[in-house]
Amino acid sequence: MTATPDVELSATGTIRSPATGSVAGTVRWTDPADVPRIAAGLREAQRAWEARGPEGRAKVLARYAVWLGEHRDEIEHLLIRETGKSAIDAAQEVPLIIMIASYYIKTMAKALAPEKRPAPMPFLSIKRIEVHYRPRPVVGIIAPWNYPVANALMDAIGALAAGCAVLLKPSERTPLTAELLLRGWQDCGAPEVLALAQGAREVSEAVIDNSDFVQFTGSSATGVKVMERAARRLIPVSLELGGKDPMIVLDDADIELAAHAAVWGAMFNAGQTCVSVERVYVLESVYEQFVDAVVRDVEKLRTGAGEGGDFGALIDENQLAVTERHVADAKAKGAKVLTGGRRRPGPGCFYEPTVLVDVDHSMLCMTEETFGPTLPIMKVGSVAEAIRLANDSPYGLSAAVFSRDVERAKSVAVQLDCGAVNINDVISNLMCTTAPMGGWKASGLGARFGGPDGIRKYCRQEVIVSPRTSIGAGSTYYSNSPKALKRMNKLLTRLALIGPRRAAK
Structure with a gap:
């Protein structure tokens, strides 16, 4: 996706329609120094949001999807003013987001349920192995201008479903639509786990510096910069970049x-x-x-x-x-x-x-x-x-x-x-919506929405190993006599080779 040059921003800005030059609205830009405070508030609110569980979060997302549908005309009129879209182009965004939200509302509980994993060898069958999906507290989303609704919410919906809070940085060319989307979230009575950071490069850098995961959509060149900055803190990124399809x-x-x-x-x-x-x-x-x-x-x-x-x-x-x-x-x-x-x-x-x-x-x-x-x-x-x-x-x-x-x-x-x-x-x-959307080569890293991974990408995996029985617990602790060690090594090797020997036949 083609990037546009950075622009100097004052405290407030006037957004003009690229179709007519008329004023589409005004926006107050975020001071980059305020981003840590905004992120801290999100991080605090995220704990209760995660605690609601998938079913509780699904109800909130369902209310938001209904709000989007009921305010579709208002959203599309603003899209046309802000981007110069035709009516038919503007009409595509809200239905796509409702479709994505509907899919996750139905599937998020299953996608986030702990996964049981089988024992790798018979002697470990005394253990119960589970993989839990725990949300990253704050997801930073840096969205482009070409689809101000779709490119913001197709990522935000998955992160919110996962139990994360979202710090959204819309393009400085299309900030007005994001303000309306945030108003809708608030009008639904949703918790304060969605916030905006309005601005250009310095605000984007502050979002990266104060998030636990970054979803970026934009040019390949800017994607490299996003990944380099995120690497300073070893936080993961998902990048949907340019294309020449x-x-x-x-x-x-x-x-x-x-x-x-x-x-x-x-x-x-x-x-x-x-x-x-x-x-x-x-x-x-x-x-x-x-x-x-x-x-x-x-x-x-x-x-x-x-x-x-x-x-x-x-x-x-x-x-x-x-x-x-x-x-x-x-x-x-x-x-x-x-x-x-x-x-x-x-x-x-x-x-x-x-x-x-x-x-x-x-x-x-x-x-x-x-x-x-x-x-x-x-x-x-x-x-x-x-x-x-x-x-x-x-x-x-x-x-x-x-x-x-x-x-x-x-x-x-x-x-x-x-x-x-x-x-x-x-x-x-x-x-x-059941399939991942992502690119190869310079077109990106990872996938955006699609299937259970569209939610799990915003999570950390936590493995919990618990006993099925108390039999044998602690029996091998420090059994390091030469005789015991030889016996244990022989037994472990024999057990470990059962699968390879069977496969080699």
């Missing part, structure tokens, strides 16, 4: 479906999605048909914030400049612009939906994360070439493969170096 269109694909998916996957949220379709590799025999279908779809798209637009504004001039630079670089190196290719005339940070062909890996649009409404399409001569080029990237977040033969598509999917592959679809893995 490939899409492969095989020669037996449903071309109309593939084209629709590519356009939506590339242009949704103005391309400002970590799992956007950022490059497409199409087999030569269907290349012209695919390109024609894509151009036809793209030419129907309308840019604009709120109602009536298919996608909205880029977040600011910096992000628009990245898109312009990538398109200019591609054109200078021989690429053709089939539609779009320029900033939309008039106010706001809008860029026309752009289709690029005759592209290759010498171009920035194929190798660097654009995070804008562009769709570069490359012709390939074979499936092997498509796989090689798709993997020729420092990133590995997700990918897509299109083919009418699902098994054939799967055989391609398992050769792609990334955290998730969608077959005959794009981005849909984000809705699969």
